Amino acid sequence: DSGVTQTPKHLITATGQRVTLRCSPRSGDLSVYWYQQSLDQGLQFLIQYYNGEERAKGNILERFSAQQFPDLHSELNLSSLELGDSALYFCASSQGNRGLYGYTFGSGTRLTVV
């Protein structure tokens, strides 16, 4: 157990729907990062939050949004889902805001859009 908790582990939903993925960072970590892993794109950085504020944005679609709550857990919202959104979504956390010493990853949420 890495200390980063992601729920749910698996999610199957239909095109056009909206889902919410949840992440609880490791105790003491203030930064949360979201990544998407797909066969064709590899690991893609989506977005980072540090202590409740958005810090960096990567290849995140406008249909996707995220937030970090006062208790530091984070949610990634995916809407108007398309088949191509099927992927493994990872959350990672780090103590600081630059991941200088590496991140701790959760075990991921596997999203299947049908």
Added chain:
Amino acid sequence: AQSVTQLDSHVSVSEGTPVLLRCNYSSSYSPSLFWYVQHPNKGLQLLLKYTSAATLVKGINGFEAEFKKSETSFHLTKPSAHMSDAAEYFCVVSENGGSNYKLTFGKGTLLTVNP
């Protein structure tokens, strides 16, 4: 901007033989470099990290990597492969000193270990 190139998408070795997974990077600032491993249907686990201290970095499970600034490389090695090493390995760069707060991942190298 930072980038990472893993030179081999797939490496196959026999159990007990050495492992070499190659990684080259580019970075505008002094980089931190990492290797992560992902076993099938699992999350990513940090193997080792270089953060401007010793250039030869030792990690878990007998892996090590050497930071070579002149060659912009950070290759991962292990003297003797074990069946449990079969996994996908990601080389990762993070820039220090810039405004870039994200890690950039290589596309991964799939390591197969044959009995």
